[in-house]
Amino acid sequence: MPAVDVRLLEVVKRFGDMVAVDRLTLDIQDGEFFSLLGPSGCGKTTTLRMIGGFEEPTSGLIELQGEDVTWLPPFKRNVNTVFQNYALFPHLTIYDNVAFGLRRKGVKDAEVKRRVTEMLELVELPGFERRKPTQISGGQAQRVALARALINRPAVLLLDEPLGALDLKLRKQMQVELKRIQQEVGITFIYVTHDQEEAMTMSDRIAVMNQGHIEQLGDPESLYERPSTRFVAGFLGISNLLPGAVEGTDGSYATVRMADTSSVRAPSALVGSHADVSIGVRPEKIRLREPADRTPDGHNQITGVVRDASYLGVSTQYVVEARGGARLTVYEQNVERTTRAELWAPGEEVLLTWSPDHSFVVVDQPTPAVDGSTPA
Amino acid sequence: MSATPEVAPGLAVTARRTAGRGGGVLRAFERWGVPLFTAAAIFYLLIPILVMIAFSFNDPPGRFNFVWGEFSLAAWGNPFGRPRLGDALATSLVVAFISTVVATALGTLIALSLTRYQFRGRSATNLFVFIPMATPEIVLGASLLTMFVGTATEPWRTLTGGALFPLGTQTILIAHIMFNISYVVVTVRARMQGFPRHLEEAAMDLGANGWTTFWKVTFPLILPGILAAGLLAFSLSIDDFIITQFTSGTEQTFPVWVWASIRNNLPPQIHVIGTMVFVVAVGLVALNTILTGRREARDRRIAQEEAAGARKARLAVPE
Numbered sequence: 100m101p102a103v104d105v106r107l108l109e110v111v112k113r114f115g116d117m118v119a120v121d122r123l124t125l126d127i128q129d130g131e132f133f134s135l136l137g138p139s140g141c142g143k144t145t146t147l148r149m150i151g152g153f154e155e156p157t158s159g160l161i162e163l164q165g166e167d168v169t170w171l172p173p174f175k176r177n178v179n180t181v182f183q184n185y186a187l188f189p190h191l192t193i194y195d196n197v198a199f200g201l202r203r204k205g206v207k208d209a210e211v212k213r214r215v216t217e218m219l220e221l222v223e224l225p226g227f228e229r230r231k232p233t234q235i236s237g238g239q240a241q242r243v244a245l246a247r248a249l250i251n252r253p254a255v256l257l258l259d260e261p262l263g264a265l266d267l268k269l270r271k272q273m274q275v276e277l278k279r280i281q282q283e284v285g286i287t288f289i290y291v292t293h294d295q296e297e298a299m300t301m302s303d304r305i306a307v308m309n310q311g312h313i314e315q316l317g318d319p320e321s322l323y324e325r326p327s328t329r330f331v332a333g334f335l336g337i338s339n340l341l342p343g344a345v346e347g348t349d350g351s352y353a354t355v356r357m358a359d360t361s362s363v364r365a366p367s368a369l370v371g372s373h374a375d376v377s378i379g380v381r382p383e384k385i386r387l388r389e390p391a392d393r394t395p396d397g398h399n400q401i402t403g404v405v406r407d408a409s410y411l412g413v414s415t416q417y418v419v420e421a422r423g424g425a426r427l428t429v430y431e432q433n434v435e436r437t438t439r440a441e442l443w444a445p446g447e448e449v450l451l452t453w454s455p456d457h458s459f460v461v462v463d464q465p466t467p468a469v470d471g472s473t474p475a
Numbered sequence: 476m477s478a479t480p481e482v483a484p485g486l487a488v489t490a491r492r493t494a495g496r497g498g499g500v501l502r503a504f505e506r507w508g509v510p511l512f513t514a515a516a517i518f519y520l521l522i523p524i525l526v527m528i529a530f531s532f533n534d535p536p537g538r539f540n541f542v543w544g545e546f547s548l549a550a551w552g553n554p555f556g557r558p559r560l561g562d563a564l565a566t567s568l569v570v571a572f573i574s575t576v577v578a579t580a581l582g583t584l585i586a587l588s589l590t591r592y593q594f595r596g597r598s599a600t601n602l603f604v605f606i607p608m609a610t611p612e613i614v615l616g617a618s619l620l621t622m623f624v625g626t627a628t629e630p631w632r633t634l635t636g637g638a639l640f641p642l643g644t645q646t647i648l649i650a651h652i653m654f655n656i657s658y659v660v661v662t663v664r665a666r667m668q669g670f671p672r673h674l675e676e677a678a679m680d681l682g683a684n685g686w687t688t689f690w691k692v693t694f695p696l697i698l699p700g701i702l703a704a705g706l707l708a709f710s711l712s713i714d715d716f717i718i719t720q721f722t723s724g725t726e727q728t729f730p731v732w733v734w735a736s737i738r739n740n741l742p743p744q745i746h747v748i749g750t751m752v753f754v755v756a757v758g759l760v761a762l763n764t765i766l767t768g769r770r771e772a773r774d775r776r777i778a779q780e781e782a783a784g785a786r787k788a789r790l791a792v793p794e
């Protein structure tokens with residue numbers, strides 16, 4: 100089990116009456132690529148700034164490699180930051196920018212030169228030493244900012260939306276690059292982003308934040324497959340949510356009856372002891388069938404009418420209105436039907452089926468933060 | 476309604492023709508009007524200076540250098556050849572230098588604290604800093620005189636042995652530092668307003684404490700503002716007449732000397748010294764322009780060289 104690198108304990112940050120970060124508790128492992136994901140204004144930057152030492156928490160504790168750093172100034176923390184706008188020093192050359200941290204530590208000139216050269220090679224910018232920050236592109240500035248932080252070999256690297264200012268193509272390229280560099284240097288990365296795809300691509304674990312608290316924490320797959328709150332279900336990808344009442348449990352599955360009297364099943368471990376839940380299912384997990392077709396044993400099924408079909412190339416997106424009036428989004432891979440030119444047409448009646456294992460459960464009133472939303 | 480389609484094209488044509496004519500006038504104005512206007516404005520600004528330079532080579536028929544007599548280098552050969560003129564100029568320079576250094580240092584610190592700290596009395600300070608600029612100079616001069624003279628009356632005179640603020644160079648200095656601080660604060664504060672604070676955070680993030688951050692990042696970035704403030708302070712001080720006249724006692728600065736002498740003569744030496752100041756100022760500006768241009772050219776060349784180097788390196792790598 101790797102050591103805990105960064106620990107936040109009941110961290111609160113208030114700006115006047117505004118609670119920016121609300122009792123945040125978090126353990127980040129050594130060498131992990133960890134993301135804070137959430138919409139603008141949810142407190143990601145504030146959290147990162149408290150770890151970096153630029154903001155003092157109103158209450159709570161921040162530990163770095165077991166040491167309490169809550170009240171230490173930034174220059175006494177073994178942490179470096181890649182700022183969103185890069186924050187390169189405009190009056191210094193690229194070389195002096197990258198060498199800035201080493202010089203503060205009194206590293207010898209020859210050693211500085213060796214390490215700056217090595218670092219610029221790592222970020223693929225050799226030969227840029229004598230340029231000024233105004234003479235390089237945004238993507239290059241991004242790499243310089245990364246080199247300037249990494250050269251200090253910090254315990255943790257903090258990145259605040261570092262790719263936000265780049266165009267899409269460059270962003271995709273830098274995502275891969277960042278992940279490569281992180282694996283190469285083996286430093287813990289804490290990455291702030293509002294882009295769920297970016298977080299999913301790069302992270303080992305993600306904390307989804309909303310209004311200053313963590314909604315759900317987990318690896319990308321579990322967050323996508325098993326979102327536990329309505330917010331997470333909606334923020335990561337598209338979800339279909341069907342509200343209903345829990346009727347009973349037969350072993351590993353619970354049955355939930357919806358307002359239109361049809362029922363669906365979901366893993367009972369997810370339902371727990373709740374009475375009112377919403378059953379969720381991702382659009383690509385649903386199969387569309389002829390109403391007369393046989394549903395595979397034990398699969399959920401509801402009937403509906405196709406309202407809209409959009410051909411997207413790799414797949415087709417349907418909007419299907421269930422009998423109870425709920426509108427569900429369904430993705431169907433364009434494997435068989437399109438070659439026979441048989442897309443479902445609006446107005447057609449269809450049967451929607453999916454495996455109960457693909458159902459997830461969202462509880463609308465979040466239980467108080469006692470760690471027991473899913474009692475066994 | 477049927478008339479609309481017929482009328483509309485006609486209107487459109489008229490509109491276009493008008494626009495065309497307007498455009499032509501505008502273009503003609505841009506080509507001829509703007510340069511002419513600019514030349515006239517520059518000429519207007521330069522006339523007094525040209526007159527000053529010309530009359531520094533004059534041998535006036537009387538005691539006043541108002542009427543052209545004949546060309547002469549006499550005044551240039553002996554620029555300080557009037558009683559106390561050299562002393563007055565020296566006093567001016569000393570006062571301007573010291574008041575610039577002190578006011579720039581203090582004013583910069585005030586501007587820094589005003590822009591980055593919240594403290595009690597901050598808005599009051601902002602207001603007080605503005606007062607010396609808003610108050611008529613003559614009022615300021617008169618009240619300074621009142622204050623300085625007040626300190627020479629009882630009980631202060633006995634208490635200090637009369638050493639408190641006798642009028643002279645020291646009182647001129649106090650007055651000049653006072654009004655210069657205001658101008659420095661305003662100039663540096665303007666520069667600080669848009670200061671990218673995240674650069675300081677970046678420096679601290681990289682291990683620089685407050686002191687190092689100031690000298691390695693903040694100071695180099697606001698230095699142009701500080702230099703501009705210093706230049707402004709220097710020229711305001713060397714220029715000042717009204718406040719100096721009130722606070723100088725028997726001491727004379729150059730403007731005070733000119734004012735004193737003008738009652739019975741106006742020697743061409745005044746024009747000579749004016750011309751010298753003008754030449755030095757223009758020389759400094761020219762030097763600055765040349766140095767900036769050279770630095771930019773060097774940065775550009777480096778960027779090009781490095782780009783070429785990088786291309787070559789890429790070509791050299793075997794695929």
Ligand SMILES: Nc1ncnc2c1ncn2[C@@H]1O[C@H](COP(=O)(O)OP(=O)(O)O)[C@@H](O)[C@H]1O
Pocket residue numbers: 114117118119137138139140141142143144145146
């Ligand atoms: N210095 C500050 N003063 C007052 N409010 C602030 C300050 N910094 C952030 N906030 C507020 O705190 C909330 C969280 O901000 P932030 O952490 O920047 O969000 P995010 O990075 O997730 O977009 C926002 O509502 C923001 O307006």
Ligand SMILES: [Mg+2]
Pocket residue numbers: 140143144145
């Ligand atoms: Mg942010």
